[in-house]
Amino acid sequence: MSNRNLTRRKLLALTGSMGAAGLAGCSSGGAGGGNGSGGGGGSGDGSATFWAWNDPGLAPIREEQANEIAEQSDTISDASWEYYPFENYLAKSTTAIPAGNAPDSLALSVLWVPRFADQGVALNLEENGFNPDDYVSAARRNASYDGTLWAVPWYADCRLIAINTSMFEEAGLEVPDPTHRSSWEEFASWIDALGESGKAAFSMSAGEGFDCFALSNGSGFINEDGTEAIINNDAAVEAANYLQPKIVDDGTVLARNPGGTDAIEDLLAGEAAMCFAGSWHYPRLRDSGLDWQYIPYPSGPQIDTSHTWSAGVFYTVPSRGGANQEIGLEWLNYINSMEVQRSVTKSMGGFPGRKDAYETDEFNQFIKDNPKLEPVAQEMENTKPFPSHPEVSKMWDTVHTQAQAMWQGADPQQALDKAAQDINALL
Numbered sequence: 001m002s003n004r005n006l007t008r009r010k011l012l013a014l015t016g017s018m019g020a021a022g023l024a025g026c027s028s029g030g031a032g033g034g035n036g037s038g039g040g041g042g043s044g045d046g047s048a049t050f051w052a053w054n055d056p057g058l059a060p061i062r063e064e065q066a067n068e069i070a071e072q073s074d075t076i077s078d079a080s081w082e083y084y085p086f087e088n089y090l091a092k093s094t095t096a097i098p099a100g101n102a103p104d105s106l107a108l109s110v111l112w113v114p115r116f117a118d119q120g121v122a123l124n125l126e127e128n129g130f131n132p133d134d135y136v137s138a139a140r141r142n143a144s145y146d147g148t149l150w151a152v153p154w155y156a157d158c159r160l161i162a163i164n165t166s167m168f169e170e171a172g173l174e175v176p177d178p179t180h181r182s183s184w185e186e187f188a189s190w191i192d193a194l195g196e197s198g199k200a201a202f203s204m205s206a207g208e209g210f211d212c213f214a215l216s217n218g219s220g221f222i223n224e225d226g227t228e229a230i231i232n233n234d235a236a237v238e239a240a241n242y243l244q245p246k247i248v249d250d251g252t253v254l255a256r257n258p259g260g261t262d263a264i265e266d267l268l269a270g271e272a273a274m275c276f277a278g279s280w281h282y283p284r285l286r287d288s289g290l291d292w293q294y295i296p297y298p299s300g301p302q303i304d305t306s307h308t309w310s311a312g313v314f315y316t317v318p319s320r321g322g323a324n325q326e327i328g329l330e331w332l333n334y335i336n337s338m339e340v341q342r343s344v345t346k347s348m349g350g351f352p353g354r355k356d357a358y359e360t361d362e363f364n365q366f367i368k369d370n371p372k373l374e375p376v377a378q379e380m381e382n383t384k385p386f387p388s389h390p391e392v393s394k395m396w397d398t399v400h401t402q403a404q405a406m407w408q409g410a411d412p413q414q415a416l417d418k419a420a421q422d423i424n425a426l427l
Contacts, residue, residue, distance in 0.1 A: 200272040401419075
């Protein structure tokens with residue numbers, strides 16, 4: 001990955017104050033809620049409260065981090081997490097701030113950073129010592145709005161395809177090189193061969209799975225200058241027409257809706273030979289016992305490379321609403337520290353938000369020891385940022401609603417025209 005060769009930036013010391021300088025997904029199908037607490041141990045006298053959406057894969061890591069910051073901080077005596085369902089998280093957060101019940105820091109999806117910034121309910125981090133130039137492009141673009149940094153990336157991620165290599169071999173297929181980017185035609189040949197086993201060839205998220213095919217054919221939600229929806233252009237319709245018969249007619253592709261089975265579960269259970277997967281799934285895949293590997297998303301006829309969304313988990317500090325900003329900024333300092341950043345890939349599969357984390361021995365040794373991450377390093381370079389618009393979450397909702405309709409048989413052009421109409425109304 002080219003970021004490994006960037007000039008090392010001087011690390012700034014942790015200060016735990018509002019003037020501290022330069023420190024630093026998407027939804028998961030986790031259920032349940034409740035609080036998790038980090039034990040005390042430091043000399044601080046402040047109790048920290050942080051919010052995040054439910055994610056059983058990330059919760060243990062967050063609990064460990066809460067313990068760690070409480071032990072080392074002169075400001076924070078103990079830290080606790082409150083978790084809420086992803087689908088309710090934005091509403092919960094935006095109502096808590098005017099009600100004076102804001103947490104000291106909260107996790108944000110890339111879908112929400114622009115809204116918090118636009119409404120003035122997130123701290124301007126550049127005014128509090130954070131340098132946007134410290135972050136890799138994939139993280140910086142989604143952490144910024146209107147040219148300013150509003151959130152600190154814990155990690156950045158990309159979308160890929162995970163394959164069961166044993167099922168490929170059983171179907172008489174040559175296992176592709178991990179960094180090989182197939183064409184749609186080649187990918188379809190795999191689906192045909194794998195589909196003869198009586199199991200699904202490919203399982204994908206109904207919405208994001210479609211997004212990846214549309215992006216990898218040169219489409220997206222809106223055009224580059226943010227003036228017009230393009231989700232109904234020829235490239236997006238071509239992607240929908242490519243997928244629809246495989247989902248609706250022969251069932252060789254599964255389209256999983258939110259709230260049900262995740263695509264990764266189909267792969268892990270042996271019910272699908274390939275699935276939509278994120279780099280954040282790496283620990284589960286690594287520990288699954290499957291003979292597996294990542295490969296890039298296939299590229300469509302309109303372009304010769306592969307594009308998927310760049311996302312991750314980002315933390316911000318509420319600018320009002322009762323948040324203790326000193327505590328919140330110390331948490332962001334901790335997340336941005338080299339201690340956290342250099343080990344984020346090892347801990348949960350995402351890639352660091354900070355550029356200089358790619359130069360550390362710990363990060364590079366982990367990549368060397370885990371060659372299955374090579375496609376992640378390659379595809380991180382090809383990610384696309386989500387539109388930097390306050391209503392990007394509504395764009396996401398309308399596109400994915402129409403995607404689900406297409407997988408029930410709706411005409412792709414009509415469905416995507418409706419999504420484009422809704423997006424243009426937001427613009």
